[in-house]
Amino acid sequence: MNPSTTRARLVVDELVRCGVTDAVLCPGSRNAPLSFALHAADAAGRLRLHVRIDERSAGFLALGIALRSRRPVPVCTTSGTAVANLHPAVLEASYAGVPLLVLSADRPPDVIGTGASQTIEQAGLFGGAVRLAVNAGVDGDPARGRAAVDRLVAAATGASGGPPGPVHLNLPFAEPLVPDGPGEAPAGRPGGEPRTRVAPVVRQSEPLPLDPAAPTLVIAGSGAPDDLLDLPVPVVAEPAAAAWPAAVRTGPWLLGASPALRPAQVVVAGRPTLHRPVQRLLADPDVAVHVLADPRGMPWADVAGSVRAIGSLPPLRPGRSWTDRWRAADAAAADALDKALDDPAAPGGLRIARELVAALPPGAQLLLGSSNPVRDVALAAVPRRDLTLLANRGVAGIDGTVSTAVGAALVHDGPAYALLGDLTLLHDSTGLVIGPDEPRPDLTFVVLNDDGGGIFGLLEQGAPEHAGAFERVFGTPHGVDLAALCAATGTGHVLVDVPDVAAALAPAPGLRVVEVRAGRGELRQGHARLRATVGAAVAEAL
Structure with a gap:
């Protein structure tokens, strides 16, 4: 079996052993060894293969699978601009903490810089957007090859200690690029048994120095943890946040609607990015802003530079008057909003x-x-x-x-x-x-x-x-x-x-x-009318 086929089969075998269940492939010549290896793994029922003709779409297909399944998903391309077309998906995966694995085929090192077709400098192409980048040699020890795959999967899933996110394995393949026979089982580690998957590292942090009885509001954005569904304080959550099912329905409309709803302290979970009233609240110097530490180690959000502390959420004991005001305001705002949206002229x-x-x-x-x-x-x-x-x-x-x-x-x-x-x-x-x-x-x-x-x-x-x-x-x-x-x-x-x-x-x-x-x-005017309608209802209720 030729070296390129051997290496490709080894990489795919180790990915499967590390828990990969789906892979995305784009057609190409230089990545033919990986294409054959992925096809064989699909035919054997070891993983499910998805083939796409557009690399940018393929990158986001892999991202979508990984986003929902929370499992690492590789996307494989040929050399040249095909790899560069993955950059948007890599950036999204990086900032969202999604375990995306880029497998890029490359020309041998001695061809780089000679004017060979479909050849660019692929090593380091994604810069700091990836958690780990490995530029493999043309030949290599099978055990080291498997170890490199293991390190990449661990980095992508957060099992190596850092935050989860995309990784890049650049694989130069020398001709011949197609199998020259049925070959042998991939080498490097006897037995072929599945690896025991290492769980991502969950980071513990000290409780935030909050006043548990002060009027508190939780703002939850994308990436917020899953344990914010039953808090005793109002939660304003974006739809992609795990806390959205327990959120105040009209929360975005209520922010800034009345001084009676203004909190003394805010706890930010995840990355809130949707609403300008949220950003204005977080920039208010009279509001104490705290951030929940991300258990995966992702960076915290602090656009206004107002965060006073990062940590875990302590028990909260807000006064009844605070929560009652928010409930009354939400009920009035929801009623006014629904009546306005029943009008066919609404946005x-x-x-x-x-x-x-x-x-x-x-x-x-x-x-x-x-x-x-x-x-x-x-x-x-x-x-x-x-x-x-x-x-x-x-x-x-x-x-x-x-x-x-x-x-x-x-x-x-x-x-x-x-x-x-x-x-x-x-x-x-x-x-x-x-x-x-x-x-x-x-x-x-x-x-x-x-x-x-x-x-x-x-x-x-x-x-x-x-x-x-x-x-x-x-x-x-x-x-x-x-x-x-x-x-x-x-x-x-x-x-x-x-x-x-x-x-x-x-x-x-x-x-x-x-x-x-x-x-x-009429979209701008329609939103303005709704804000006025909701604001009037809240003012009357409070």
Whole structure:
């Protein structure tokens, strides 16, 4: 058996022994040894292989599988720009703490810098975004090769002591690149028994120096720990946070709505990134800001530089008046919000978010696109304990969201859905391209099509004084026929109005798009009216 085939089989064998159950592969010549090895492992039932033709989508597919399963997932590419196309997924995995394994095939070292085709300097390509990078030699001792794979998996999962995240194994392969015979079992460690998986390191920390009786608010963002569901204080949580099912429904609307709701101290869990009122609260010098230490060792959030201490959450004993005020304000705000959203003239994204979350079957998974969809759910939906909500909030880009949703759906045991905007769908339209021999989930994309970037209308550039430049450089209308796009990729499609979204969620096989069209010209004014309505209701209640 030639050296390249031997090495590729050894790498794949050790990955399986380290607990890898799914792998993503992109076609190429230089990574042919790994392609054959992964195909053989799939045929033997040792792992499940997913083949994609677009490296950027493939990276996010692997990320989605890892995000939902919490297992390490490799994505394998050929050399050159193919590797560079994984960079967006690597960055998201890095900031979200997702165990993504990059396996890049490379040319032999003596060819680098000679002008050979599809050849770049791949060693160190991802810089500080990866937890560990190994640039292997052309030949090597099998035992050392297995040990390198073990170190990479440990670094990716956090078992080596650092925070979990992406790693990079760069593998130069010399010709011949295809097997020259059936070969032998991979060498390096006798027996081929599965490795005992090492659990990620859980870090302990001292309790925060809080006043347990002071008016306290917990702010939970993506990456917050799972044990914040039954706290005796109000929780304002983003949908991707594990604490969202126990959150104050109208929390984002209530921040800053009344002095009576202003806390003396705030505890931040995870990375809150959605709401500007949250950032204003955390920057308030009269509010004591504390942070829960991440048990995985991920960095803490401190955008305003206001954090006083990092540690674990001690028992809290807030006064009844504090919690009663928040309950009364939430009830009044929710009632006013629902009445306003019943009006067909209310912002379509908020109406869709409310109806969609309420209509999902128990056990469903919902992946939320960045920009408006995740914010719409945060602002309008009623939190539920029987759903799994996911989002790419590490870097919060829109790239790769379709593929992330596909990957997460492939490992979710239940109905799967995604809520996206039209630009997010178009940005990863190749994520809809799934070959006839590939595992295909049953996944429904609910897409709000407002023909452009609706979120910018809510930001500073959406103000009336910028109207002359807004539509072309921020609104970016595209005019794409989503039904035709779906037809081209073999994706089911249905066009519905907002009141019919719930009826369109009945289970269906394969991928499909439920398109809901809406305008965005009145989005800014619609949100302003809702803020005024909710604010008036809160003022009256308090």
